[in-house]
Amino acid sequence: MALHKGPAKPDERPLSVNPFFGEANPVGGMTEAPPKHRMPDAPISPSTAYQLVHDELMLDGNSRLNLATFVTTWMEPQAAVLMAECRDKNMIDKDEYPRTAELERRCVAMLADLWNAPDPSAAVGCSTTGSSEACMLAGMALKRRWSKRNPTATTRPNLIMGVNVQVCWEKFCNFWEVEARLVPMEGERYHLDPQAAAGLCDENTIGVVGILGSTFDGSYEPIADLCAALDALQERTGLDVPVHVDGASGAMVAPFLDEDLVWDFRLPRVASINTSGHKYGLVYPGVGWALWRDKEALPEELVFRVNYLGGDMPTFALNFSRPGAQVVAQYYTLLRLGREGYRAVQQSTRDVARGIAEKVEALGDFRLLTRGDELPVFAFTTAPEVKAYDVFDVSRRLRESGWLVPAYTFPPNREDLSVVRVVCRNGFSEDLAELFMDDLTRLLPELRRQSGPSPRDAGAATGFHH
Numbered sequence: 001m002a003l004h005k006g007p008a009k010p011d012e013r014p015l016s017v018n019p020f021f022g023e024a025n026p027v028g029g030m031t032e033a034p035p036k037h038r039m040p041d042a043p044i045s046p047s048t049a050y051q052l053v054h055d056e057l058m059l060d061g062n063s064r065l066n067l068a069t070f071v072t073t074w075m076e077p078q079a080a081v082l083m084a085e086c087r088d089k090n091m092i093d094k095d096e097y098p099r100t101a102e103l104e105r106r107c108v109a110m111l112a113d114l115w116n117a118p119d120p121s122a123a124v125g126c127s128t129t130g131s132s133e134a135c136m137l138a139g140m141a142l143k144r145r146w147s148k149r150n151p152t153a154t155t156r157p158n159l160i161m162g163v164n165v166q167v168c169w170e171k172f173c174n175f176w177e178v179e180a181r182l183v184p185m186e187g188e189r190y191h192l193d194p195q196a197a198a199g200l201c202d203e204n205t206i207g208v209v210g211i212l213g214s215t216f217d218g219s220y221e222p223i224a225d226l227c228a229a230l231d232a233l234q235e236r237t238g239l240d241v242p243v244h245v246d247g248a249s250g251a252m253v254a255p256f257l258d259e260d261l262v263w264d265f266r267l268p269r270v271a272s273i274n275t276s277g278h279k280y281g282l283v284y285p286g287v288g289w290a291l292w293r294d295k296e297a298l299p300e301e302l303v304f305r306v307n308y309l310g311g312d313m314p315t316f317a318l319n320f321s322r323p324g325a326q327v328v329a330q331y332y333t334l335l336r337l338g339r340e341g342y343r344a345v346q347q348s349t350r351d352v353a354r355g356i357a358e359k360v361e362a363l364g365d366f367r368l369l370t371r372g373d374e375l376p377v378f379a380f381t382t383a384p385e386v387k388a389y390d391v392f393d394v395s396r397r398l399r400e401s402g403w404l405v406p407a408y409t410f411p412p413n414r415e416d417l418s419v420v421r422v423v424c425r426n427g428f429s430e431d432l433a434e435l436f437m438d439d440l441t442r443l444l445p446e447l448r449r450q451s452g453p454s455p456r457d458a459g460a461a462t463g464f465h466h
């Protein structure tokens with residue numbers, strides 16, 4: 001989480017209490033406004049506390065207009081009820097809450113089947129707080145397998161990935177002291193190149209990460225070609241390098257919309273896959289999944305068996321306690337939608353993405369990098385002849401109408417390229433998409449009248465792009 005510092009000025013003004021709240025008087029028990037940066041000395045009433053917190057949160061953005069995030073911002077009321085019913089359940093108390101544990105197990109089994117594990121009963125997996133934790137676990141398994149193969153190695157191990165990887169992989173490499181070997185972008189290729197990835201491998205390579213799909217532009221990386229390049233490498237050199245697929249978004253899109261695309265456990269080289277249940281898995285934030293094709297892919301010594309809560313359930317996790325509600329919500333959604341339901345939801349999201357991508361292109365000012373036909377995400381930049389404004393102006397001006405659409409610069413070797421990215425999610429309907437297009441179209445004449453792009457801090461992006 002954000003690493004926060006204490007208050008800049010210790011004597012900042014206290015929270016202001018509206019006399020209407022009713023209890024801000026000695027009779028109600030509260031004589032003074034509570035401070036912001038220090039615990040109040042005495043309790044205040046629940047209704048006043050609620051109102052103070054509620055009012056402050058009004059200034060948070062409207063999550064449905066947030067086209068920056070991949071994370072679910074709408075669920076059905078029934079899902080919300082189930083989550084409320086489970087808010088006291090701790091995922092780690094497998095013995096206390098055996099049914100929650102059972103629903104987690106069923107989710108893993110469903111995903112193993114969805115991702116074509118050759119023997120779903122041999123696949124192992126767990127829920128996590130999100131893809132980041134899932135990627136840490138998958139990376140740890142790769143690293144441990146490598147060190148078991150090379151017990152006397154003294155060199156730092158390395159992990160191969162495209163420069164477009166999500167920041168969780170940089171974290172993994174930093175935290176677990178693994179060298180990140182990054183395949184740069186080249187020309188119109190905005191993600192990993194299989195040959196270049198294979199070329200970076202050596203005897204200290206713990207694995208290669210392939211992304212389905214890239215957070216930078218929504219494109220799928222060529223997982224099957226990557227595996228083929230690594231097969232060829234093995235034939236030439238004997239190096240047997242496993243692949244992890246970071247399917248944070250795509251692992252819950254491709255199985256429904258791109259059934260012919262072979263990217264999952266059908267490829268023998270794919271050792272593990274992660275996804276974010278809270279992205280296209282359609283669950284509110286707080287759940288991810290990590291699966292390994294079989295026991296060999298997940299070294300046994302990384303698995304902990306704790307019995308002091310009763311029972312003896314194997315676990316693989318960074319956290320100990322964790323809320324169970326999201327796991328229950330994931331099971332609910334898988335059960336509720338089924339394959340047909342997921343297909344319909346993802347298809348309509350893809351249709352929305354492709355529809356607006358086309359309309360953005362038709363405006364004439366922009367060049368599309370992607371068209372929303374892989375992840376329902378597209379990225380665009382200004383056409384070469386557009387000199388009056390840049391993508392950062394587009395992002396800033398859209399924000400005035402409430403739309404959160406990030407603009408950012410690409411990594412090596414395309415630092416010259418800046419894009420705007422639109423992430424379509426379930427709940428961003430045709431109607432909302434039309435309103436978005438209206439706002440963008442209305443802005444254009446003003447943008448075109450600018451005398452040049454507005455100055456901004458060098459390298460500044462206008463929103464996260466995870």
Ligand SMILES: *Cc1c(COP(=O)(O)O)cnc(C)c1O
Pocket residue numbers: 070129130131132133135166168211212213214215246247248249276288466
């Ligand atoms: C979002 C994302 C992550 C991180 O996932 P969280 O669930 O937010 O922790 C990792 N990899 C990719 C490709 C992503 O899109």
